[in-house]
Amino acid sequence: MASAKSRYWIALILVVVCVPLFVKSNYVLSILIVIGLYAIIVQGLGLLMGYAGQVSFGQAAFYGLGAYTAAILATKCDWPPVLCVLVAPFLPALVALIIGRPILRLREHYLVLATLGFGILAFAAFNESIALTGGPSGLTGIPYLSIGPLVLDNDRSYYYVVWGVLGLVILAVANLTGSPIGRAFKAIHASEQAAQSAGIDTALLKLQAFVFSAFLAGLAGGLYAFWVTFVGPSPFGFTASIEFVLMAVVGGLGTLWGPVLGSAIIVGLAEFLRWGVPILLPKVGGEFEIVFFGIIFVLIMLLRPQGILAPGRPSGMSGVAVKEEKCSG
C-alpha cells in the first residue's frame, strides 16, 4: 500500500523532471511555467473553495501583490532575489488577514461581490500608485533569480524552480487536507453549527484558509516577477481572478490534482484560442476568450458541477451545490 503510493509519487516526479529533456521548444516550456504558477495559486483557492467552503474572486490581486512586492524589494531595495521571493507572499497574506474577518462574514453572492470588489480596487491601486508600481508602464529592471552562482535566466531552469515549488505546495496541501484540520474543514462544510458546537472556531479556520490562499498566490506572484523580469498590472485584473476560480472548479474541488489539471486545461485552451481563433474566425476580436470561458463554465456547471476529478456530488461552494441524491442500492 505504502510502496504503491510512493511509487506513484516517484513516477510523477520523474515525469515532471524529464519533460524538459524532451521539450525543446521555449514556447511550450513557458506555457508549462505558466501552468505551474497558476496551479500554485489554484491549490490555495481550491482549498478555500473545496474545504473551507468560501470563494474568492480576488486572487489575482494577491498574485499581483506578491509580484509587486518581490519586484519592488529587488529593484528599489536591492534585496537578493531569493529573499524577495520568500518574503513577498507575506504581504498578500497580511492583507488577507486584515480584510478576511469582515469579508468572510459575508455569504455566497455577497462574498463573491466583496472579493471581486477587492480585486478591482487592488487593480486600480497597481495602476495608480505610479511612484511605487510604475503605473501602467510597470516596473522594469528586475534581475533574474539566482541561487549562489547559478543564474536562472532561461525557461528550462525556471521550469524546475516553479514545478519544484508546486511540488512542495502540493505536499503541504496534502498534509493539510489529510490532517485533523482537513477533517475540521469538512465538518464545517457539512454543518457549521455542529462544528461550532464541537468547539471549532469556524471563523478562524476560514480566515486561515483565506490567508493561506493569499500566501500561495503571492508566492506565485514573486516567482512570476523574476521569470519575466517585468511587472505591469495587466495579468492581475479581474479576468484573471475569474479564470482562477474557473480552473479550480474545472479541475475538481476537494481534489489534490484538480488545480493542476484545471490550470493546464484553461491555460492550454487560452493558448489554443489565441492562435486558433484568428485562423478559424478572422473577424473575431480578443474578447472571444472570455466568452469561450463563459461557455465552458456554464457547461461544467450543467454537466459536471463537481469538476473533472472530483467523484460524486460537488463538495464545493454551497452556493453552487447541486442537490443530486444518488441511491446506492
Place this chain on the structure above:
Amino acid sequence: MLRVNGLTKQFGGLTALCGVGFVAQPGQILALIGPNGAGKTTVFNLITGVLQADQGEILLANKRIDGLRTFEVAALGISRTFQHLELFTTLSVAENVMVGAWPRNRASFLRCLFRRPGMMKKDQELYNKALGLLAQVGLKGKADWPAKSLTFGQQRLLEIARALAGEPQVLLLDEPAAGLNHAESADLAAFLRSLAERGLTLILVEHDMDTVMGVADQIVVLNFGTVIAGGSPSEVQQDPEVIAAYLGKEDDEVC
C-alpha cells in the same frame, strides 16, 4: 453545576422565554419538558451561545458564560446534540466522533501544514478513543461507514457519542429518543443514567414521557416560555397545572 437565571428571549413580538431559571447539578439528570414551541430548544441555543439572551444570566460553576461564542462555550465543557440532526454527513462515523473531540485535541493549521512528527500517531489514538465511545452507544461496528448510511436512531446515538468525545462536564440532549424504538429508548435511558453516575450534568429535552419519568432526577416544565412547575417526577406528574397544560394535551396529540 449549570445555573440559569431569569432567561428572557424574544423573537420579534414573540416571547419565546420569560424569566426561565433552574439549576442542573453534576451527577443528575434534569429533564426540560413542555409542549411544542414551549422554548426548550431556545434554552439550549442560549446556553450554547447560538443565540444571545435579552435578559438573564447563565453560569457554569458560578462563572458567567453568557455572551461567549458557541465554540468558546464548547471549549468550557458544554456539549450538545441537536433536535434536527446535524451530523457531518460527508465524514465517517468515527470521524464524526473525532471532530467532537476537538475541545481537548485542537489542531493547529501550521502544524498540520508541515505535518509535525507525532501528529498522525496522536490522530490514531484519537481514532481508537472514538471506537471506545462508539462501543458505548453500540455503533462500533459502523465506525468506518459514512455517517449518512446510519438509520435515524443510530444517527441520534452518533450525535451523543460525538458530544461525549469533547469530554464535557455538561451534556445537553435535545430529544435523543426521537426515532428510537421502545427497547432502544430503554437502552438509552440506562446509558444516560450511567453518564450521570460518572458525574456529568445532563439536561434532557424529551417528549417521550416514559423515558423522562424513568430517568430524570428533576423535571422543569416549560409552557409558552415560562416555568410552570419543577420538582421530582412524581411531584410534577401530580401538578394540576402541568396536567392541564402539558400531559393532558400530550395525550390528545398522541392518540
